Amino acid sequence: MPVRNKYPLVSIVSVNYNQADVTCALLESLNKITYPNIEVIIIDNHSTEDDPSIIKEKYPNIIYIENPINYGFAAGNNFGLMRARGEYVMLLNNDVEVPAGFLEPLVNKLEKNHHIGAASPLIKFYYQPDTIQYAGYTPINPITMRNASIGYWEKDKGQYKEDKETAYAHGAAMIVPMRVIKKIGLMSYIFFLYYEEADWCARIKKAGYKNYFIGSTFVYHKESVSTGRLSALKIYYQNRNRIVFMRRNIEGREFYLGLFYQLFVAIPKNAFKFLLKGKYKLFFAYYRAIGWNIRNIFSKEIHENPML
Secondary structure, eight states: OOHHHHSOOEEEEEEESSOHHHHHHHHHHHTTOSOOOEEEEEEEOOOOSSOTHHHHHHOTTSEEEEOSSOOOHHHHHHHHHHHOOSSEEEEEOTTEEOOTTSHHHHHHHHHHOTTEEEEEEEEEETTEEEEEEESOBOOOOTTTOOOOBTTTTOBOSSTTOSOEEOSOOOTTEEEEEHHHHHHHOSOOGGGSSSSHHHHHHHHHHHTTOEEEEEEEEEEEEOOSTTTOSSOHHHHHHHHHHHHHHHHHHOOHHHHHHHHHHIIIIIHHHHHHHHHHTTOHHHHHHHHHHHHHHHHTTTOGGGGOOOOO
């Protein structure tokens, strides 16, 4: 059977920002995969701390796009989605590395079940490869805006081999059929960084599709290479976008209870911990997150969903 019929084209999209060596490690692992019909699209978000051109030099067969400014993670992925020609799009963080046969189970599952709108494999920590980061997500609580990664920090003993529906796919490794993207649109540009994939999964579910965890395959994730484990940038966008996610996806009484909890309980409690430790940049990051939402309280862009 011709490759194009037996193996639908998969567009693999990854965003690079000041991590050329890390991205090259991803591409090296993709060079060894057994799935025979892929295109690889790398979006560089205006890296300034290293030379991203080495990515294309080392891997000339990829599609390489250099953005003139840093548009953010969501927009970077959107550039890749707009360039993609595949029947499926596989979003991979640049700090992921993949085993040779990781892609076949994902494609096979989506080929057999057209009700799935997004799916992620088991994700394990790269530096602790026997330890799980993700085996599905619990739903986000509309008040606390917290959820849990199933299996987090558990030793992988094969306990999550079963494929199952989950609340959200994981943005580090997420496959979506192109027909679904054409129906629901691209990621919202408003997020820039963090919560964009959770919002995308919420929209996928609202459109009548399911989010799935595929336990028969896995990838390795180095986690937080670009933003650092704890930084003012990370705190700012996580808290800014937690409120943006609420504004886009939660309604009625739960929205107002959740907003009250975030503004008067969660954010002050967490912020003042850093104030007491003298970490002023981290303290002010919380309040800049609130300030952004106040300044943009009537912004129509909050609810825009760009289409392909």
